[in-house]
Amino acid sequence: VNLVTLTTDFGAADWFVGVMKGVILSVNPRATIVDITHDLPFGDVRAAAFAIACAYRFFPRDAVHVVVVDPGVGGDRKPIAVRTDDYWFVGPDNGVLSWAIARERIKAIYHLQNKRYFLREISSTFHGRDVFAPVAAHLSRGAQIRDLGRRLAEIVRLDWPEVVEEAPGRIRGEVVYLDRFGNAITNIPAQLLSRLNVRAAGIYARGKRLCPVAGCYSAVPAGRPVAVAGSHGCVEIAVNRGSAATRLHLSVGTRVTLREQAGRK
Amino acid sequence: VNLVTLTTDFGAADWFVGVMKGVILSVNPRATIVDITHDLPFGDVRAAAFAIACAYRFFPRDAVHVVVVDPGVGGDRKPIAVRTDDYWFVGPDNGVLSWAIARERIKAIYHLQNKRYFLREISSTFHGRDVFAPVAAHLSRGAQIRDLGRRLAEIVRLDWPEVVEEAPGRIRGEVVYLDRFGNAITNIPAQLLSRLNVRAAGIYARGKRLCPVAGCYSAVPAGRPVAVAGSHGCVEIAVNRGSAATRLHLSVGTRVTLREQAGRK
Amino acid sequence: VNLVTLTTDFGAADWFVGVMKGVILSVNPRATIVDITHDLPFGDVRAAAFAIACAYRFFPRDAVHVVVVDPGVGGDRKPIAVRTDDYWFVGPDNGVLSWAIARERIKAIYHLQNKRYFLREISSTFHGRDVFAPVAAHLSRGAQIRDLGRRLAEIVRLDWPEVVEEAPGRIRGEVVYLDRFGNAITNIPAQLLSRLNVRAAGIYARGKRLCPVAGCYSAVPAGRPVAVAGSHGCVEIAVNRGSAATRLHLSVGTRVTLREQAGRK
Numbered sequence: 149v150n151l152v153t154l155t156t157d158f159g160a161a162d163w164f165v166g167v168m169k170g171v172i173l174s175v176n177p178r179a180t181i182v183d184i185t186h187d188l189p190f191g192d193v194r195a196a197a198f199a200i201a202c203a204y205r206f207f208p209r210d211a212v213h214v215v216v217v218d219p220g221v222g223g224d225r226k227p228i229a230v231r232t233d234d235y236w237f238v239g240p241d242n243g244v245l246s247w248a249i250a251r252e253r254i255k256a257i258y259h260l261q262n263k264r265y266f267l268r269e270i271s272s273t274f275h276g277r278d279v280f281a282p283v284a285a286h287l288s289r290g291a292q293i294r295d296l297g298r299r300l301a302e303i304v305r306l307d308w309p310e311v312v313e314e315a316p317g318r319i320r321g322e323v324v325y326l327d328r329f330g331n332a333i334t335n336i337p338a339q340l341l342s343r344l345n346v347r348a349a350g351i352y353a354r355g356k357r358l359c360p361v362a363g364c365y366s367a368v369p370a371g372r373p374v375a376v377a378g379s380h381g382c383v384e385i386a387v388n389r390g391s392a393a394t395r396l397h398l399s400v401g402t403r404v405t406l407r408e409q410a411g412r413k
Numbered sequence: 414v415n416l417v418t419l420t421t422d423f424g425a426a427d428w429f430v431g432v433m434k435g436v437i438l439s440v441n442p443r444a445t446i447v448d449i450t451h452d453l454p455f456g457d458v459r460a461a462a463f464a465i466a467c468a469y470r471f472f473p474r475d476a477v478h479v480v481v482v483d484p485g486v487g488g489d490r491k492p493i494a495v496r497t498d499d500y501w502f503v504g505p506d507n508g509v510l511s512w513a514i515a516r517e518r519i520k521a522i523y524h525l526q527n528k529r530y531f532l533r534e535i536s537s538t539f540h541g542r543d544v545f546a547p548v549a550a551h552l553s554r555g556a557q558i559r560d561l562g563r564r565l566a567e568i569v570r571l572d573w574p575e576v577v578e579e580a581p582g583r584i585r586g587e588v589v590y591l592d593r594f595g596n597a598i599t600n601i602p603a604q605l606l607s608r609l610n611v612r613a614a615g616i617y618a619r620g621k622r623l624c625p626v627a628g629c630y631s632a633v634p635a636g637r638p639v640a641v642a643g644s645h646g647c648v649e650i651a652v653n654r655g656s657a658a659t660r661l662h663l664s665v666g667t668r669v670t671l672r673e674q675a676g677r678k
Numbered sequence: 679v680n681l682v683t684l685t686t687d688f689g690a691a692d693w694f695v696g697v698m699k700g701v702i703l704s705v706n707p708r709a710t711i712v713d714i715t716h717d718l719p720f721g722d723v724r725a726a727a728f729a730i731a732c733a734y735r736f737f738p739r740d741a742v743h744v745v746v747v748d749p750g751v752g753g754d755r756k757p758i759a760v761r762t763d764d765y766w767f768v769g770p771d772n773g774v775l776s777w778a779i780a781r782e783r784i785k786a787i788y789h790l791q792n793k794r795y796f797l798r799e800i801s802s803t804f805h806g807r808d809v810f811a812p813v814a815a816h817l818s819r820g821a822q823i824r825d826l827g828r829r830l831a832e833i834v835r836l837d838w839p840e841v842v843e844e845a846p847g848r849i850r851g852e853v854v855y856l857d858r859f860g861n862a863i864t865n866i867p868a869q870l871l872s873r874l875n876v877r878a879a880g881i882y883a884r885g886k887r888l889c890p891v892a893g894c895y896s897a898v899p900a901g902r903p904v905a906v907a908g909s910h911g912c913v914e915i916a917v918n919r920g921s922a923a924t925r926l927h928l929s930v931g932t933r934v935t936l937r938e939q940a941g942r943k
Contacts, residue, residue, distance in 0.1 A: 166714030184431030223892025364487025449696030629752025
């Protein structure tokens with residue numbers, strides 16, 4: 149399908165991402181390359197795993213998703229490629245691919261070992277350029293995954309924090325991602341909201357009610373907090389035209405509870 | 414023409430822009446997508462309106478310009494598409510398109526209502542992905558605007574601050590945009606400079622002379638302020654190799670006067 | 679080859695880069711455009727020269743590399759295009775192209791003077807849009823360099839700080855670039871490491887030993903400094919999962935010495 153996406157923590161300040169694209173276009177001049185993001189927090193494997201899990205399925209079938217948040221580069225974590233029913237995933241086997249792949253049916257996992265698919269010289273510090281970019285480019289133009297290396301049985305998986313039903317109508321979860329708007333994305337599935345009495349429901353943290361649940365940000369006045377069904381399928385805590393992270397002191401890991409009914413703690 | 418441009422306040426830190434591109438390429442695999450900017454100040458409809466007004470005409474005819482600075486997402490502002498003689502514009506009807514369109518001849522305005530051109534599931538928080546991206550992709554591959562919804566007579570228009578000729582040779586305007594270099598772009602048309610005695614002319618603010626007018630930044634020594642005919646067609650106040658915004662305490666809305674002749678206040 | 683790369687200090691906040699792409703696609707609708715970086719320090723010609731020197735050779739043959747860090751825009755520095763055996767380079771003749779070109783064989787240098795290859799109106803502040811983008815687009819679709827203007831004999835060259843062998847096994851160099859991770863890239867060629875007794879070798883600055891030399895970042899514990907052969911072919915001083923620039927107080931110009939053997943100063 150000639151489509152490669154890139155998700156990294158390389159930032160935009162240097163030439164690292166540009167060079168990956170040069171390598172991809174050298175292997176597959178017909179490739180279309182889409183940046184998902186390059187500004188993930190440095191070395192934050194969980195943020196990267198969440199970002200690609202939210203993004204991958206909006207791309208055409210057979211897209212090659214490259215994810216390089218790789219603090220162990222040059223060490224002994226394996227470079228891998230994964231084929232699922234609909235997509236390719238390429239990156240280090242440090243869990244960064246695992247939340248996206250958890251939603252897909254895996255067809256094959258390969259340890260990237262065949263140097264014919266790498267750049268001729270391989271640095272110890274930039275496998276994004278030397279290993280992952282050329283492998284992705286070869287896959288995007290039809291290379292066979294079985295030629296890339298040795299088959300593996302499993303990938304490293306990050307644990308996903310599951311929500312806990314503390315009582316009927318009380319779901320305890322946590323913040324899993326802060327976006328650039330300061331919206332706090334939780335692990336609470338948004339579809340739970342459709343089963344709730346939304347008018348009475350609210351989000352609680354540290355024993356206090358943070359906000360009501362509503363249909364969209366602008367259901368509350370500017371500057372006021374609200375929880376909505378986020379675009380990623382999770383409950384999201386926001387401040388209309390403001391930052392929930394700042395205003396409500398939320399960070400990744402903060403425990404929050406969705407309660408169907410207002411009431412005592 | 415298969416060309417779609419994107420102008421948003423979504424930032425580069427998350428997957429939002431990448432996902433819009435995935436949606437566009439899913440509808441039109443031949444689309445070329447160009448980022449105009451994604452780092453507009455959060456929710457700043459006027460900055461977005463100015464950016465696209467400066468940029469749109471440098472693209473090939475029939476390009477589809479998508480502008481999503483949309484603090485009212487999920488509320489009752491209308492999603493619209495506009496056809497002018499030369500371009501398509503897609504975005505929320507909150508004024509963000511109005512300064513670009515003011516320079517074009519409008520052929521049709523449509524309220525986007527036909528869900529066949531949207532993603533199947535529509536969130537209340539991310540119409541960039543669910544509505545604007547797929548509509549733009551359909552337009553870029555030849556969809557008819559009349560199929561998208563209901564025709565409208567007008568769009569919401571932001572007021573543009575017009576300059577005032579206080580006296581012959583004295584034009585009062587204001588700063589309308591600060592760029593990343595700290596250049597202060599004013600609403601004073603640059604062509605006025607060609608009618609002036611530039612040698613004597615200067616820019617004044619708060620009763621004081623800020624700087625002379627010259628042909629280019631480097632007409633003054635490094636660190637010194639100067640007003641030039643900006644690349645956007647407006648008079649621009651700059652500091653050679655520095656920031657006029659910081660050095661001269663200029664911000665959006667600061668009143669400035671172009672005077673043809675040095676003289677008393 | 680229809681491939682154009684862009685390296686600038688224009689930032690991502692405004693429409694400047696987007697507009698350059700619009701101009702390129704207006705001239706050559708089949709162009710593929712790759713951003714190398716747009717976040718170089720404002721006006722920093724040496725950082726730009728280093729970035730493109732690290733990046734250019736990872737692109738397919740005949741790519742057109744446009745570099746616009748141009749504090750003298752509108753002044754008397756010349757706009758130029760350079761043909762080497764394998765690539766095109768386009769930018770201001772202020773040295774920004776010189777470190778990349780130093781590694782190539784020059785076939786022709788031209789002063790860009792033929793306005794038929796520029797935009798119709800040329801501003802004094804944005805030659806990236808008005809001169810360099812359209813010239814690059816024309817070159818990418820096969821324009822002859824001899825039609826662009828007048829042939830030049832030489833380009834402006836930035837001096838490159840050469841390393842000094844103070845004594846056998848003691849190489850003195852300096853930091854030439856800080857990347858976004860805080861890695862300090864030096865001018866010491868990485869291939870020197872292969873000749874050293876790496877186990878005993880170390881990097882020294884201000885009379886003190888900063889770190890050992892190793893094969894990859896993760897050869898030392900998280901938070902500890904290490905020097906490695908960087909992906910750009912230079913010795914790089916890093917902190918595993920941290921910032922060497924911050925931790926070791928390194929900046930561009932800081933003198934550092936590679937010593938083969940531990941020992942007295």
